[in-house]
Amino acid sequence: MKDILTIIFRLTVACLLAGLVMGAAFIATNKAKKHNIHVNEQKVMLSLLGYSEKKPAPDSVAMHEMYRYLVGEGEELTMGYLLPLQDGTFSFVTIDLAGTFVAQTPVALVAEKATEEGERTQAVGAAIGADKLLRYADQTIVVTDNGKRMAYLLPGRFPGFKTFIGAMLALDQDFTIRGLEIMEHEEDPGLGAEIDQEYFKNQFKGKPLETVKKLEVKKTPLPEEYLKALEAGKSGLGAEEVARIQEQYQDDDIYALTGATISSSAVTNGVKAMVKKFAYRLAILDRVLAEQHIATPF
Amino acid sequence: MATDKTNLQLVVNGILNENPIFRLVLSMCPAVGISTTVMNGFMLGIAVLFVQVFSSCTISLFKNVIHPRIRIPTYTLTIATWVTVIDMVLAAYLPEAYARMGIFVKLIVAFAIITMRLEMFACKESVNASFWDGIGMGLGFMFGMMALGFVRELLGLGTVLGYDVLGFKPLLFFVLPFAGFFCVGLMMAFFNYVEIVYKRAKRA
Incomplete structure (x- = not known):
């Protein structure tokens, strides 16, 4: 009996110590980690838009964040968008699933705090009333150049082989894919982990909406010249040549990674769903915004 | 019972006589699963090296207060703590390295080699000896993983460290997990053979 008590005591102490x-390590490192993730995200966003440290984005380019929520009220489910307005305030616009406008509520939120998920959700909840069910869905960044829409950045998550794959997708204003970046994944090294290689990611580049809508995975080997074009940084192919080959394969399906068909089709289907749904939702949102004369900066 | 080996002998012991992969046959899951390329083997080796050294030192430091009946849970707890701490520190201060290594660090918690070294060595020996034993085991594991990775990468993808050497892909079979078993078995046979030849030569 005494033995058991000492065991319990020692194990408890060991657990407490651990x-x-x-x-302590979490407190000491959390801030730096969050900062790193944020910096990395910004870097990825800029590089997807074609800017880098050497070629910084001009001042006319601005990013506007838009957050989508699901709002439940009893049995009714509506979609809510937290939008920045032209005068710097925020507004929460709800649209029902059939696409008709429901309500517009002003949200008391400071721009700096909008990026913090907890504070943002709280502010939205306070604005629409506490009795409604509120669930954060996703985020879209609308990039404008001199007030005109230039591109959309979609951070998204979709199921991979083992767990979720986090990705960032850049679209043109006509929903052609500008680029894909894999932010986080836990696919098998050497097989599924190849999804973050240039020759896989770049296959998505330049695919128009119509092609993306019916995008599939193809299990034939990647053509030699296409591989060279996809890995332009490594093979040293000229920009013109790359553009020509890219265009030639533009309407092709995605060539699966060898030994990782599941990961390949997970990314392909994830991207397909993201683009399709976004294009559909944005059309509805744009129509509502125009009908209700809601002035957003994009 | 203190070890009578010098520090250098302890390190060499981990790499050759008691190589975790080829002689102790421990931690076969990662050896088979991850050793697809030289770089993967190296990354996992580094991660194991750090966790092994930290855990060995911790256990050896606290060896007198660990109740013998709860040794194993305590070891697991120690390893898990170090893995978590290393994971967080890497993510915070070395984001570049973390982007490449993060996936490997998280795998280590369940490695048999680390628990086994704590049980066989660190809980009986001084902190100093445990430190060098940890280094030896880590290096031995890294060596084994890189040797396996070299063979599998060369035969499976035709590359070494990502550089194209052969210019074609001989057998993709070698990159797939089950080929790991064949490679481990064949290389174990090879190392045993070398040992026999060496001993014969010594006797003669």
């Missing part, structure tokens, strides 16, 4: 060490 917890303390991990907690």
Whole structure:
């Protein structure tokens, strides 16, 4: 009996110690980690738009974040968009599933706090009333150049082989894919992990909406010249040559990675769903915004 | 019972006599699953090296207060703590390295080699000896993984460290997990053979 008590005591102390060490490490590193993730995201966004440190984005380019929520009221389900307005305030616009406008509520939110998920959701909840069910769905960044829409950035998550794959997708104003970046994944190294290689990601580049809508995975080997064009950085192919080959394969399906068909089709289907749904939702949102004369900066 | 080996002997022991993969036959899951390329083997080796050294030192430091009946849970707890801490520190201060290594660090918690070294060595020996044993085991594991990775990458993808050497892909079979078993078995046979030849030569 005494033995058991000592065992319990020692194991508890050991667990507490381990917890303390991990907690301390978490507190010490969390800020830096979040900062890194944020910096990385910004870098990825700019590189997808074609800017880099050497070629910074001009001042006329601005990014506007738009957050989509699901709002439940009893049995009714509506979609809510948290939009920035031209005068710097925020507004929450709800649209029902059939695409008709429901309500517009002003949200008391400071721009700096909009990026914090907790504070943002709280502010939205306060604005629409606490009795409604509110669930954060996703985020879209509308990029404008001199007030005109230039591109859309869609951060998204979709199921991969083992767990979720986080990706960032850049679309043109006519929904042609500008680029794809894999932000996080836990696919198998050497097989599924190849999804973050240039020759896979770049296959999505330049595919128009119509092609993306029926995009599939194809299990034939990647043609030699296409591979060279996809890995332009490595093979040293000229920009013109790359553009010509890219165009030639533009309407092709995605060539699957060898030994990782599931990961390949997971990314393909994920991208397909993201683009399709976004194009559909944006059309509805744009119509509502025009009908209700809601002035957004994009 | 303290070890009578010098620090250098402890390190060499981990790499050759008691190589975790080829002699102790421990941690076969990662050896088979991850050793598809030299770089993967190296990354996992580094991660194991750090966790092994930190865990060995911790256990050896606290060896007198660990109740013998809860050794294993305590070891697991120690390893898990170090893995989590290393994971968080890497993510915070070395984001570049983390982007490449993060996936490997998280795998380590369940590695048999680390628990086994804690049980066989660290809980009996001094902190100093445990430190060098940890280094030896880590290096031995890294060596084994890289050797396996070299063979599998060369025969499976035709590359070494990502550079195209052969210019074609001989057998994709070698990159797939089950080929890991064949490679481990064949290389184990090879190392045993080398040992026999060496011993014969020594006797003669």
